[in-house]
Amino acid sequence: MDKGRSRWNWLLLIPIIIPLVPAIYVGIEPRLFGFPRFYWLQLAFIALGVAVTVVVYRKTRHRKP
Numbered sequence: 001m002d003k004g005r006s007r008w009n010w011l012l013l014i015p016i017i018i019p020l021v022p023a024i025y026v027g028i029e030p031r032l033f034g035f036p037r038f039y040w041l042q043l044a045f046i047a048l049g050v051a052v053t054v055v056v057y058r059k060t061r062h063r064k065p
Contacts, residue, residue, distance in 0.1 A: 008059040015049035 018024070025038055032040040 006056075006060045008056045011052050011056050015045060015052050018048065019045045 019041075024041065028036045028038075030037060
């Protein structure tokens with residue numbers, strides 16, 4: 001494998017592709033703390049992006065000897 005590239009980087013596609021699926025947004029229910037699905041899903045996608053980025057960073061950083 002090419003130096004500087006890792007298979008872990010493919011995980012970064014998850015927070016890009018998941019919000020593009022329109023079937024996720026259909027409907028108002030379930031509500032979370034009174035907010036319709038669309039609004040709390042947007043916040044969940046931010047958390048998903050942060051979590052995936054942290055995992056990829058920790059798995060791909062190069063440790064100095």
